[in-house]
Structures are given as structure tokens and as C-alpha cells.
Amino acid sequence: MSSDAVELQPAAGDLVSAAAARGSLVLEVVGLSKDFKLGRGEVLHAVRDASLGLYRGAVVALVGESGSGKSTVARMLAGQERPTAGTISLNGKPVHLANRQAFRRYKSEVQMVFQDPFASLNPAHTVRYHIERPLHLHRSSLSKEQVHKEAVSLMEQVRLTPAETFLAKYPHELSGGQRQRVSFARGLAAEPSVLLADEPVSMLDVSIRLEMLNLLDDLRKRFELAMLYITHDIASARFFADEVLVMYAGQIVERGPAEQVTQQPAHPYTQLLVSSAPDPDNLGGMLRDGGKRERPGESAGLPATNACQFSSRCPFAIDRCRAEAPPLLQISSSRAAACWRLDVAAPSLVSGEEGGGDLTS
Amino acid sequence: MKAEAGDLVPMSTDTTDQARKPGDPLLSIRDLSVAYRTPAGDVHAVEHVSLDLHAGEIVGLVGESGSGKSTLAYGACRLLRAPALITGGSVRYQGRRMKHPAEILQLSPEQLNSMRWREIAIVFQSAMNALNPVLNVRDQLTDVIHAHLQGSRAEALQRAGSLLDLVGIPRARLRSYPHELSGGMRQRVMIAMALATEPEVVIMDEPTTALDVVVQREILGQILELKNTLGFAILFITHDLSLLLELADRIAVMYAGQLMEVGTASEVQNEPSHPYTKRLLRSFPSLRGPRRELTGIPGTPPSLLDPPPGCPFLPRCTEGTEACTRIDVTLAQVRTSPDPNHLTACPFVLPDSSEAGTQANIEEVRR
Numbered sequence: 001m002s003s004d005a006v007e008l009q010p011a012a013g014d015l016v017s018a019a020a021a022r023g024s025l026v027l028e029v030v031g032l033s034k035d036f037k038l039g040r041g042e043v044l045h046a047v048r049d050a051s052l053g054l055y056r057g058a059v060v061a062l063v064g065e066s067g068s069g070k071s072t073v074a075r076m077l078a079g080q081e082r083p084t085a086g087t088i089s090l091n092g093k094p095v096h097l098a099n100r101q102a103f104r105r106y107k108s109e110v111q112m113v114f115q116d117p118f119a120s121l122n123p124a125h126t127v128r129y130h131i132e133r134p135l136h137l138h139r140s141s142l143s144k145e146q147v148h149k150e151a152v153s154l155m156e157q158v159r160l161t162p163a164e165t166f167l168a169k170y171p172h173e174l175s176g177g178q179r180q181r182v183s184f185a186r187g188l189a190a191e192p193s194v195l196l197a198d199e200p201v202s203m204l205d206v207s208i209r210l211e212m213l214n215l216l217d218d219l220r221k222r223f224e225l226a227m228l229y230i231t232h233d234i235a236s237a238r239f240f241a242d243e244v245l246v247m248y249a250g251q252i253v254e255r256g257p258a259e260q261v262t263q264q265p266a267h268p269y270t271q272l273l274v275s276s277a278p279d280p281d282n283l284g285g286m287l288r289d290g291g292k293r294e295r296p297g298e299s300a301g302l303p304a305t306n307a308c309q310f311s312s313r314c315p316f317a318i319d320r321c322r323a324e325a326p327p328l329l330q331i332s333s334s335r336a337a338a339c340w341r342l343d344v345a346a347p348s349l350v351s352g353e354e355g356g357g358d359l360t361s
Numbered sequence: 362m363k364a365e366a367g368d369l370v371p372m373s374t375d376t377t378d379q380a381r382k383p384g385d386p387l388l389s390i391r392d393l394s395v396a397y398r399t400p401a402g403d404v405h406a407v408e409h410v411s412l413d414l415h416a417g418e419i420v421g422l423v424g425e426s427g428s429g430k431s432t433l434a435y436g437a438c439r440l441l442r443a444p445a446l447i448t449g450g451s452v453r454y455q456g457r458r459m460k461h462p463a464e465i466l467q468l469s470p471e472q473l474n475s476m477r478w479r480e481i482a483i484v485f486q487s488a489m490n491a492l493n494p495v496l497n498v499r500d501q502l503t504d505v506i507h508a509h510l511q512g513s514r515a516e517a518l519q520r521a522g523s524l525l526d527l528v529g530i531p532r533a534r535l536r537s538y539p540h541e542l543s544g545g546m547r548q549r550v551m552i553a554m555a556l557a558t559e560p561e562v563v564i565m566d567e568p569t570t571a572l573d574v575v576v577q578r579e580i581l582g583q584i585l586e587l588k589n590t591l592g593f594a595i596l597f598i599t600h601d602l603s604l605l606l607e608l609a610d611r612i613a614v615m616y617a618g619q620l621m622e623v624g625t626a627s628e629v630q631n632e633p634s635h636p637y638t639k640r641l642l643r644s645f646p647s648l649r650g651p652r653r654e655l656t657g658i659p660g661t662p663p664s665l666l667d668p669p670p671g672c673p674f675l676p677r678c679t680e681g682t683e684a685c686t687r688i689d690v691t692l693a694q695v696r697t698s699p700d701p702n703h704l705t706a707c708p709f710v711l712p713d714s715s716e717a718g719t720q721a722n723i724e725e726v727r728r
Contacts, residue, residue: 210645
């Protein structure tokens with residue numbers, strides 16, 4: 001049961017995204033990378049060779065810790081950051097944001113919702129300004145009256161009613177949840193086909209997070225949005241997304257259907273992430289094993305650039321992991337993980353049978 | 362009941378003279394009310410809250426932002442300043458190093474100073490802001506030690522080193538400045554600082570909220586390990602109920618400045634009594650088990666400037682009736698619970714809220 005276990009193949013074009021079942025491919029990203037120069041010749045590889053697809057009416061979740069590069073991916077998709085390498089295609093056509101017109105055309109299709117509703121709205125302007133500005137910019141054929149009408153209808157879509165009252169308010173007069181609704185309405189104003197939501201609920205109170213996610217889900221259905229949901233909360237990704245991509249140190253280390261990835265994680269990092277999430281069904285669980293868990297890789301130095309970035313914290317790491325970074329290896333038709341040690345880390349998934357594939361019940 | 366300065370014996374760890382009877386709470390908050398004076402009127406941030414903390418216990422205080430959970434904890438330590446005003450209540454503290462209980466709200470500033478950090482320490486939410494950016498870890502730790510304990514420089518330095526050992530940070534980091542540490546390390550330094558004087562109560566105000574789940578779990582594990590070795594009690598403030606269910610012995614649920622429910626973690630999870638607690642339990646997606654239908658809680662908390670009469674949760678409550686506008690929010694024992702310490706502020710609802718039971722209950726109260 002060693003080297004001649006099933007040899008997994010790098011995931012190529014035949015990996016089917018779990019989100020593809022919902023609708024057609026809208027935004028496709030292939031081999032996206034972003035390096036930041038740190039000075040003195042040092043380079044930070046913020047995103048390494050990331051590929052993903054967003055589909056009409058489907059949610060793809062990008063999960064990872066802070067600094068894993070998930071927001072950098074979103075910023076590149078939003079056209080705010082220029083990729084070092086890789087291509088972005090919208091509806092099959094490669095995107096070149098060479099000039100302002102091209103940028104604006106792209107933005108009318110791809111909109112973003114930011115994490116902090118307190119920072120993302122201009123305190124000097126009313127809600128009306130925030131909603132009508134994208135209408136003017138991206139739908140310039142609308143008459144003044146139509147803009148007014150559209151603004152009211154958008155407010156109703158995000159359930160801020162009576163719309164006229166809310167349109168007249170300033171951001172400071174709104175609660176966090178109401179502000180985030182305004183951000184959603186602003187994002188929808190351009191009638192985009194893609195919505196990039198960067199931690200859209202993590203600044204909100206627990207009691208209203210669910211309501212906001214349900215609203216997003218509702219908007220996704222109604223407008224057939226292709227959505228990228230960026231979060232550090234893998235439990236909410238399970239609840240909300242069709243496909244989950246797990247990012248670690250700039251690389252997508254695992255991808256697959258949300259239920260499968262969260263219930264039977266393959267990559268050792270995903271396993272760590274899942275086991276670290278609070279488990280309300282495990283009453284007093286922490287008290288029982290009171291800190292007896294080993295602390296993974298606290299002081300270990302950074303791994304070499306060409307090594308598996310998780311190898312310094314990984315309980316399964318071998319020499320190969322420290323010498324050669326694994327590509328995404330295909331586990332099933334819709335799942336892949338970047339790990340050389342999957343036969344040890346997740347034996348039931350790679351045992352050769354059509355293993356572990358069917359968890360969706 | 363005014364305590365004398367001599368009551369506090371800062372350096373002695375003599376435990377033979379125990380005035381506190383076993384079973385008595387270490388910290389007893391009674392009827393505490395705190396208001397913020399604003400030009401528009403008083404904001405009633407904390408209203409008649411009573412809560413006990415026993416030795417070695419972890420009590421979780423959960424609530425939304427603005428529910429008054431931090432104000433309650435800081436008010437109990439008199440750490441608030443104007444425009445906050447403690448408008449009533451009492452806070453009794455009796456540590457094992459003290460001969461007599463102290464009424465914190467009546468201590469003189471000097472008495473308070475000798476007790477703060479020595480007896481009750483705090484781990485603040487934002488370690489980045491709570492640590493001084495221009496002092497290194499060593500200076501910040503020895504500063505606390507010098508301020509609250511006697512001893513030489515060398516002893517303080519030695520102690521600072523062993524505190525870092527305690528929280529699992531290499532001693533070489535004594536020379537590091539806060540910006541050179543990761544978020545998790547900074548939070549560990551905060552914990553080391555809180556433990557520098559071996560306090561009996563540690564108030565933790567969202568200590569892991571800004572951290573990643575993996576680091577969060579490491580830190581919580583470490584806190585529990587330290588608690589088990591050193592035996593302090595923890596008042597753990599958070600908005601994350603799912604975390605508390607796993608961590609706390611008892612949970613106090615706060616809403617709009619008042620306590621809605623107090624009970625053991627298992628009671629709160631398995632037999633929640635207050636509608637707010639029930640809705641809160643259905644507000645977070647769970648990673649394990651079957652996928653549940655999740656609803657959240659539509660609506661927003663009431664303004665505390667001019668709170669509506671009766672139950673503050675009524676506008677968001679699906680089980681509320683007209684009678685709820687007339688109730689006086691006080692904690693009472695959950696009638697169906699065998700545990701006399703399972704308390705709820707909702708007089709109408711039975712733990713499993715069977716429709717018939719609810720209706721009968723309302724009729725009973727109305728009469």
C-alpha cells in the first residue's frame with residue numbers, strides 16, 4: 001500500500017466545476033498569478049496559478065485565512081489589480097482592460113461588494129447618490145425619470161422599504177445591515193452578470209448574517225448572477241455555495257462540491273480548517289481536550305518557493321513535499337486537491353473506487 | 362460595605378485564610394445599570410443586570426454589537442469613563458487572597474488601583490491597538506509587573522520570560538515590537554500580560570474575533586490549558602454563540618442591555634428557553650451534521666435611547682403577544698428546567714415551545 005497506489009493525474013480541462021450544473025460559464029480565469037515586489041529583490045507570490053470559473057446562477061466560494069490571497073484574486077477579477085500572469089475571459093472573450101471604455105464595459109458586467117459597509121459608502125453622499133451613480137455611468141440611455149424609477153426598484157429588491165425614505169438617508173443613519181443592502185443595490189445597479197462578494201457579511205452581527213446571505217441567494221436566483229463568495233468562514237460556504245475553492249498561501253489547494261469538501265476534506269489544510277471551526281454540537285469539546293492538540297507549525301520557517309507551501313505545517317509532509325510543489329491532482333470528476341500525500345491524508349477518497357464521491361444527500 | 366485598602370494583600374498567595382465560602386461566587390454583579398449621557402438623553406446600555414462568576418468557571422457573555430456586553434464587563438470593573446455613568450447596582454468581589462469581600466463600586470481610586478490587574482485582568486479585543494507600538498514586548502510585560510507587583514528589575518525580567526514560556530512564545534521575542542508579531546502572537550502577548558499578576562478573574566473581550574479559525578482554536582486551547590493550571594475564572598465576551606457552546610461552562614445571553622437567558626452551555630443548546638436564544642441558535646450555519654434551514658433574525662435591536670416598554674426583543678419575536686409590552690424584564694427560573702440556575706427573561710415560552718404550551722402559558726400569565 002505504498003508507491004503503487006493509484007497515481008492521481010493533474011487536474012486538466014476535464015475537471016467539471018460543481019457550479020457548472022447551474023448555468024453557463026460567464027467568467028473564466030486560467031493560470032492567474034500575482035507577484036508583489038517587496039524591494040531588495042524579494043517577491044511575494046500573492047496568487048499562484050489560480051484557475052476557476054463562475055457560472056450563471058451559481059455561487060463559487062473562495063475560502064482561506066487572511067493573507068491567503070483570496071482578496072487579491074477578487075481584486076484582479078474586478079479589474080482593480082493587474083495580473084502578473086494568466087488570462088481572464090468574460091463570456092468566452094479574453095479581457096483586455098487597455099483603456100477606460102474597456103474598463104467601464106467590463107465593470108458593467110462584473111461588480112463587487114466589499115466587506116466593510118462602514119468604509120465602502122461615502123459618508124458625504126445620500127443613498128440615492130450611491131445607487132444612481134452606477135445607473136448614470138453604466139446605463140446612460142436611461143432618462144432621469146427612469147433612473148429614479150430604477151433606484152426605487154433596486155431598493156425594493158434589497159428590501160429597503162419605503163424606498164424613497166431610505167434613498168434620502170445618509171450612510172450614518174443606517175445600521176450595518178442596511179448599509180450592506182445599499183452596497184448590494186449599488187452592485188446590482190449596472191445589471192452585472194457577475195457579482196464578486198468579498199466577505200460580504202463578516203462585519204455584520206451574527207443574527208443578521210444569515211438574513212443577508214439569504215438575500216444574496218435570492219438576488220442570485222432572481223438575476224441569475226454568477227457569484228464569487230469570498231469568506232474565511234467555511235461553514236457559511238457550505239451553506240451558501242455550490243463549489244468551494246480552498247486557498248492557502250496564494251494557491252488553490254482544493255476544489256470540489258461544497259458539501260463534499262466540507263464533509264470529507266482531502267487536503268491536509270482543508271482538514272485543519274474544518275477541524276478548527278467551532279463545533280456547537282461538540283459541547284465542552286475544548287474543555288475536554290483542553291489545548292492538548294499539537295500546535296501546527298508555529299515557529300517553522302517559510303517553505304521554499306518551489307515547495308508545497310503547507311509542508312512546514314503539514315503532519316504528512318515528506319521530502320517530496322519540501323522539494324516540489326504539487327499541482328491540483330484530480331480525485332473525482334469534480335474534485336481536486338494539491339497534495340502529494342492524498343493516499344495518506346485522505347485514503348478513502350483516493351482508494352481507487354469511485355471513492356467518497358457521493359456525499360451529496 | 363466599604364473595603365479597606367489593607368484588605369488586599371498584593372504579594373501574598375496565602376490561601377489559608379479563606380473568607381469566601383466554597384460555592385460563593387468570586388464576582389457577583391447585582392442589578393448593575395450603566396447609562397451613557399448624551400445630549401439626546403440617557404442611553405440605557407446596561408439595565409439591571411445580575412450575573413455571578415464562580416472560581417475557575419468560564420462564563421460566556423454573548424450578544425450583538427451594541428447589546429451592552431462590553432459595557433457590562435467594563436462597568437463591573439469601573440473601567441468606563443464619562444459619558445458612561447454607573448446608575449445603580451453593586452459588584453462584589455472576593456478573591457482568595459482577600460479577607461473580606463470588596464464592593465468594587467465603592468472602592469477609592471487607590472484601592473481600585475491595587476486591585477485592578479492584580480485580581481481582575483482584561484484581554485482586550487484588538488491586540489494591535491491594546492499593545493504600545495513603540496515599546497517592545499519585554500518593556501510592556503515588565504511595566505505591568507512593576508506596576509502591580511514588588512520585586513527587582515531582574516525578577517521582573519525573569520517573570521516576563523516565564524510568562525512568554527507560558528503562552529508558547531520563544532523568549533527571543535522579548536525584544537520584538539508589536540508590529541513584528543503575527544496577530545496570534547500579539548494576542549498571546551496580551552494573554553501573558555493579563556496573567557502576569559496571577560489574577561483570579563480574567564475578562565476576555567472578543568480575544569479571538571480578529572483571528573483566523575485555525576489560530577483561534579490554538580489560542581482558545583491555550584487559554585483553557587492555562588485556566589486548568591492556574592485556576593482563574595473567565596468572563597468571555599463574544600458575539601459568536603457557536604464558539605461559546607463549545608467553550609463555556611455557563612452562557613449569559615444579552616440583548617438590548619438586558620440579560621435574556623442564563624444557563625449551562627448544554628441547557629442553552631438543548632433546551633433554550635428565550636425566543637431570542639432559540640433564533641440565535643438557528644442563525645449560524647453548522648459545518649457538521651445535516652444542512653439545516655437557516656433563517657437569521659430579521660429586524661434590528663431597539664434604540665436604547667428610548668427603549669420600548671416591555672420585552673426589548675418583541676419587535677423581532679415571532680412568538681410575542683400584546684402581553685409582552687407589559688412585562689417587566691427580569692430573570693426567573695425556567696419552570697420546566699430541573700436546574701434552578703437556568704434563568705430566562707421570557708415568562709411566556711416553554712423550552713420546546715409547543716404551541717399549546719405557549720398558549721396556556723400566556724393565559725396563565727394574563728390572569
